[in-house]
Amino acid sequence: MQLTLKADGRKNLAEQLAAAGYPLDLRCGGNGTCGRCRVRLRSGEWETDGRPVSVPAEVNACRTRLAGPEGEVEIPERSLAVREGKVAATWRSRPLPESRESVIAVDLGTTTVAAVKLRNGEIVREATCFNRQSRFGDNVITRINHAGTSPGALEELRMAAVESVNELLDRLEPDGAARIALAGNTVMSCLFHGIDPSPIGVMPFTPPCRIFPVRGAAELGLRAGDIPVLTVPAIAGYVGGDLTAGLLETPLRPGELLVDIGTNCEIILQTEQGMFCTAAAAGPAFEGAGIHCGSRAVSGAIDHYFGRNSCSVIGGAAPAGLCGSAMIDFLAVERRLGHLNEFGRIQPPADCFEAAPGVTIYEWEIEQLLKAKAAVRAGIATLAAYCRTPVKKLFLAGGFARYLDFGNAVACGMLPDCELEAVGNTSLGGAARLAVQPGLAAELERLIDLPKDIPLNLLDEFEDNYIDGLLLP
Secondary structure (H helix, E strand, C coil), X not given: CEXXXXXXXXXXXXXXXXXXXXXXXXXXXXXXXXXXXXXXXXXXXXEECCEEECXXXXXXXXXXXXXXXXXXXXXCHHHECCCCCCCCCCECXXXXXXXXXXXXXXXXXXXEEEEEEEECCEEEEEEEEECHHHHHCCCHHHHHHHHCCCXXXXXXXXXXXHHHHHHHHHHHXXXXXXEEEEEECHHHHHHHCCXXXXXXXXXXXXXXXXXXXXXXXXXXXXXXXXCEEEECCCCCCCCCHXXXXXXXXXXCCCCEEEEEECCCXXXXXXXXXXXXXXXXXXXXXXXXXXXXXXXXXXXXXXEEEEECCEEEEHHHCCCCEECHHHHHHHHHHHHHCCCECCCCCECCCCCEXXXXXXXXXXXXXXXXXXXXXXXXXXXXXXXXXXXXXXXXXXXXXXXXHHCCCHHHHXXXXXXXXXXXXXXXXXXXXXXXXXXXXXXXXXHHHHHCCCEEECCHHHCHHHHHXXXXXXXXX
């Protein structure tokens, strides 16, 4: 699509397009590093990073400004921010108690937000969307950094989270609901309450708050009257309320782990000596960031890959990219077929590999996938070794795990060869249980003190396990 814009010296091109109703994919937070906001300049005078640009040209919109009175720009469909996608809003756990009250539960994720309305222990409505904070970056570190850029930045992030939740509340019709319960990682919970999360971004990663106050919906800016809003408490800086909620829904026995794979891989291990937790920075590769052919789970994304030109595509559309589950399939399948060697190099040697018509993956992108899967495997292996506890079973939480082919995840070396079970969005499940039973707040506050947080950067074994994890078995 093409647009003609008038000069606005206060805004860069990405900001102008967002104001015009065309928000772009700004996964790097507008730092010009992800290349997802590429647009084509058709006419006018422009500057990128303060330097004149010869038109026509392709540029990162986040680094470009209109230098003349008027300019025309062409926006590729792939550069627009995605509003709808495949987001998990179900979980596996024991039944919820029956209650005549209508309540609402929310999972405020870094990338996605899911919510359900419940009555008599049953889901009567559900809604999902992408977190509007994504325009400030696709991971918690970029958002922590943004929160400190200006006096109003923290409130800007808070309102983006509130707007995301309000979008879902409008669809759930909250009239008559008795309360809302929300779960999220520690950074998301802090930002939702307007608490500066900057201490989480530096050693020793101490959260400014683990237990959050009960507040009124109107006070927070939610369109739900003034019913109370409860927040699931956090365990540590990088093991948040989403894992606390998961523990509530998935009690662990010795040798069992609860693992939530996202931009951070959060891990809780139960041992005979007690409970331990940690987090490994997997990065946003499995959500399509930093991967040219990567995609979130939206229409046109390949969700399962069986070999060159053999795949399943969300929505039945023509393939446009690989989402996280398909990336794991790609590593395992092409290693098995001999098209990747143990270092992830394409065989016979080539710069890139066409996985499907129009979907090409380059060697440097394969390297990013190997780093992400290595971080997951190293986090699990290092914590288990530190605790001297063999891994018997993994409970895998979150939307990514729900669509993962476990055989391929083991074959490519991301997960250990043990019993694996997908438990769905237990963050939302725990929030739902708290919404139905607000008296559980005390039990949740007890749970957050059970795991001992083990920072992986303090363990020498992590680096060795990470290097080993870079290889394809």
